[in-house]
Amino acid sequence: MFDLEMIKAVYSRFPERITAAKKHLNKPLSLTEKILYAHLWVGNATTVYERGNSYVDFAPDRVAMQDATAQMALLQFMQAGRPKVAVPSTVHCDHLILAKDGAKQDLATSMEVNKEVFDFLSSVSDKYGIGFWKPGAGIIHQVVLENYAFPGGLMIGTDSHTVNAGGLGMLAIGVGGADACDVMAGLPWELKFPKLIGVKLTGKLSGWTSSKDVILKVAGILTVKGGTGAIVEYFGEGAESLSCTGKGTICNMGAEIGATTSVFGYDSKMSDYLKGTGRSELASASDEIADYLTGDKEVYQNPEKYFDQVIEINLSELEPHINGPFTPDMAWPISQFAQAVKDNQWPAELEVGLIGSCTNSSYEDITRAASIAKQANDSGIKAKSEFTITPGSEQVRYTVERDGYLETFEKMGGVVLANACGPCIGQWARHSSDPNRKNSIITSFNRNFAKRNDGNPNTHAFVASPEIVTALAIAGDLTFNPLTDYFTNNKGEKVKFAEPLGIEMPINGYAVEDAGYQSPAVDGSNVVINVSPTSNRLQLLEPFSAWEGQDLKGLKLLIKAKGKCTTDHISMAGPWLKFRGHLDNISNNMLIGAINYFNEQPDKVKNQFTGEYGSVPSTQRDYKARGIGSIVVGDENYGEGSSREHAAMEPRFLGVRVILTKSFARIHETNLKKQGMLALTFADKSSYDLIQEDDSFNLLGLTTFTPNKPLRLVINHKNGTTDTINCNHTYNGQQIEWFKAGGALNIIRKQVLV
Numbered sequence: 001m002f003d004l005e006m007i008k009a010v011y012s013r014f015p016e017r018i019t020a021a022k023k024h025l026n027k028p029l030s031l032t033e034k035i036l037y038a039h040l041w042v043g044n045a046t047t048v049y050e051r052g053n054s055y056v057d058f059a060p061d062r063v064a065m066q067d068a069t070a071q072m073a074l075l076q077f078m079q080a081g082r083p084k085v086a087v088p089s090t091v092h093c094d095h096l097i098l099a100k101d102g103a104k105q106d107l108a109t110s111m112e113v114n115k116e117v118f119d120f121l122s123s124v125s126d127k128y129g130i131g132f133w134k135p136g137a138g139i140i141h142q143v144v145l146e147n148y149a150f151p152g153g154l155m156i157g158t159d160s161h162t163v164n165a166g167g168l169g170m171l172a173i174g175v176g177g178a179d180a181c182d183v184m185a186g187l188p189w190e191l192k193f194p195k196l197i198g199v200k201l202t203g204k205l206s207g208w209t210s211s212k213d214v215i216l217k218v219a220g221i222l223t224v225k226g227g228t229g230a231i232v233e234y235f236g237e238g239a240e241s242l243s244c245t246g247k248g249t250i251c252n253m254g255a256e257i258g259a260t261t262s263v264f265g266y267d268s269k270m271s272d273y274l275k276g277t278g279r280s281e282l283a284s285a286s287d288e289i290a291d292y293l294t295g296d297k298e299v300y301q302n303p304e305k306y307f308d309q310v311i312e313i314n315l316s317e318l319e320p321h322i323n324g325p326f327t328p329d330m331a332w333p334i335s336q337f338a339q340a341v342k343d344n345q346w347p348a349e350l351e352v353g354l355i356g357s358c359t360n361s362s363y364e365d366i367t368r369a370a371s372i373a374k375q376a377n378d379s380g381i382k383a384k385s386e387f388t389i390t391p392g393s394e395q396v397r398y399t400v401e402r403d404g405y406l407e408t409f410e411k412m413g414g415v416v417l418a419n420a421c422g423p424c425i426g427q428w429a430r431h432s433s434d435p436n437r438k439n440s441i442i443t444s445f446n447r448n449f450a451k452r453n454d455g456n457p458n459t460h461a462f463v464a465s466p467e468i469v470t471a472l473a474i475a476g477d478l479t480f481n482p483l484t485d486y487f488t489n490n491k492g493e494k495v496k497f498a499e500p501l502g503i504e505m506p507i508n509g510y511a512v513e514d515a516g517y518q519s520p521a522v523d524g525s526n527v528v529i530n531v532s533p534t535s536n537r538l539q540l541l542e543p544f545s546a547w548e549g550q551d552l553k554g555l556k557l558l559i560k561a562k563g564k565c566t567t568d569h570i571s572m573a574g575p576w577l578k579f580r581g582h583l584d585n586i587s588n589n590m591l592i593g594a595i596n597y598f599n600e601q602p603d604k605v606k607n608q609f610t611g612e613y614g615s616v617p618s619t620q621r622d623y624k625a626r627g628i629g630s631i632v633v634g635d636e637n638y639g640e641g642s643s644r645e646h647a648a649m650e651p652r653f654l655g656v657r658v659i660l661t662k663s664f665a666r667i668h669e670t671n672l673k674k675q676g677m678l679a680l681t682f683a684d685k686s687s688y689d690l691i692q693e694d695d696s697f698n699l700l701g702l703t704t705f706t707p708n709k710p711l712r713l714v715i716n717h718k719n720g721t722t723d724t725i726n727c728n729h730t731y732n733g734q735q736i737e738w739f740k741a742g743g744a745l746n747i748i749r750k751q752v753l754v
């Protein structure tokens with residue numbers, strides 16, 4: 001499945017580009033810099049990019065999409081008119097599977113409930129040359145690690161834990177669907193050149209301490225915001241001693257500190273993993289350019305000179321950690337945790353222990369946890385808490401079943417769930433009499449924000465390694481410390497757990513009968529994509545219309561938003577997520593979270609034609625029906641938050657013409673430009689105060705729309721007076737063409753059709 005020729009072509013660029021970058025920058029390079037310079041869109045480095053400030057175009061090698069976010073990314077991609085994706089891409093059906101009764105039943109139910117979405121993703125993949133991983137095949141990041149990740153690669157994925165592939169030496173970054181669409185359509189991908197955080201690992205793990213504890217410790221040091229705008233690079237003899245999948249666990253949870261991504265340099269553990277997962281030729285190709293696939297010695301010897309921040313952790317002294325509740329950066333060494341539970345009056349009774357997920361379901365994780373479960377079985381006791389196991393892929397599931405580990409868990413009372421996200425993303429029909437009850441659970445997942453797992457705001461979710469989760473589930477007690485405490489066996493004797501023992505990779509090799517992969521058609525031109533016109537969840541997109549070639553006159557104010565207006569305020573999540581693939585339906589959430597400046601209420605704006613107050617989407621639909629365009633006015637940093645393309649597509653779809661703000665979050669501003677919208681800022685921020693509830697507007701200067709030249713906005717007030725203000729913009733020549741064509745994809749389609 002992995003494309004060795006493509007990887008060799010990438011590797012062939014490394015020596016020349018990295019040597020040129022070093023010469024130009026006149027310094028040794030970290031691994032992060034090497035990978036980024038080797039993937040510049042424009043070729044060899046001729047510019048010094050300022051970390052944390054310069055926006056740079058890159059050429060990623062791969063795109064991966066999970067089922068929930070793939071829908072809109074692919075609907076948009078279909079607009080580009082390309083016969084095939086420009087870079088190797090895959091779709092993974094993992095997020096839509098509800099965990100309830102166990103793997104088999106849950107998978108069957110999910111296939112029925114989500115049939116139209118899965119069928120759509122399958123047929124689009126088939127048509128456009130995209131690898132399709134069926135429901136039950138596994139969780140996107142584990143499947144990518146086993147099949148596609150490669151040292152030195154650059155990948156984007158429509159999921160925040162795409163970063164998992166850093167465990168195999170790849171820079172893998174989570175993005176919104178619009179970015180994935182661009183790269184699949186053949187456009188460059190823009191990233192702010194990151195700051196660099198170096199984490200030096202010394203010593204060696206032993207006993208109960210695992211890779212998970214490294215990232216739990218790092219999260220405690222850096223907090224949930226500490227990695228923002230930075231790439232975390234791990235190095236040192238301790239890093240080299242960690243298994244490849246253990247490195248993946250550490251990189252995976254780098255998302256919890258807000259890091260752009262995390263990465264380890266290529267080493268013998270990665271080579272072993274490549275060989276163990278059937279990629280010996282790739283291991284040889286990586287060996288040949290090994291020096292380019294890790295940071296320069298001088299950088300690792302004097303990290304303070306080359307990284308923006310350096311952290312050092314001695315693995316030999318590291319204690320197992322338990323993090324939480326409600327935030328993954330509240331880090332507790334296990335020796336202090338029982339006291340913290342008592343001091344904070346967190347529920348000490350542990351109701352459920354959950355292991356697995358994309359973060360922690362490697363062969364090593366499962367065998368270490370199973371070595372604890374076996375001790376319970378040998379002692380004739382069962383877990384006091386409920387206990388679930390979520391394998392990360394069918395390959396891992398099949399192999400650990402073959403080797404008897406699933407049976408060990410089941411004997412202890414464990415339930416094996418489908419190879420999918422399930423409880424990790426809240427797809428969990430938890431058996432509970434009271435959905436608001438205060439209770440505790442512990443998982444080996446990554447996120448533990450309130451309501452994340454079961455929707456209950458009073459569930460105290462803690463995060464730990466699979467072996468710690470297993471031990472605590474057996475004890476049924478959050479205050480149990482398996483390093484020091486005793487449990488009672490079926491003879492009434494006090495027994496202490498022996499330290500967990502794991503096997504990095506299966507002695508008899510990985511195995512699988514049906515991995516759940518569907519290759520795309522060689523020639524997809526005859527593949528028909530069926531979307532029912534009456535579907536609630538999917539809707540094919542129509543290209544947005546081009547600019548009419550004249551100034552925009554008679555625009556009405558839709559809403560003047562006050563204060564924070566994030567992409568979540570513009571396009572809310574929660575129950576709306578089921579309409580991600582249906583632009584018309586999801587547009588009914590447009591700006592419903594924004595606060596109306598004039599009445600301080602959300603989702604209540606004045607319709608200037610009827611004088612009545614109604615919801616933002618229904619008011620805008622009325623304007624659209626009357627053929628009238630509108631303006632949305634925003635405050636500072638409009639559109640901050642996760643890069644959600646719906647937040648830019650919805651106003652475009654409903655006929656908003658201009659978003660005028662004091663300032664934009666850059667990613668949202670770019671997303672608006674891509675959709676052919678006008679994203680403008682007040683030249684004088686105090687002009688925000690001029691906007692009144694019954695205003696209409698004429699936007700002038702579009703026929704001479706040029707970079708760095710402000711547009712003029714005439715504000716017509718109800719009392720007959722007018723104000724005329726300047727509106728700034730950041731459109732470059734290419735982006736002005738996007739506006740004129742009605743969106744970036746319209747331009748690509750024209751180019752493809754020529």
Ligand code: SF4
Pocket residue numbers: 094139140141159161357358359420421424425445446
């Ligand atoms: S298992 Fe959890 S963290 Fe991993 S991809 Fe699924 S939802 Fe995201």
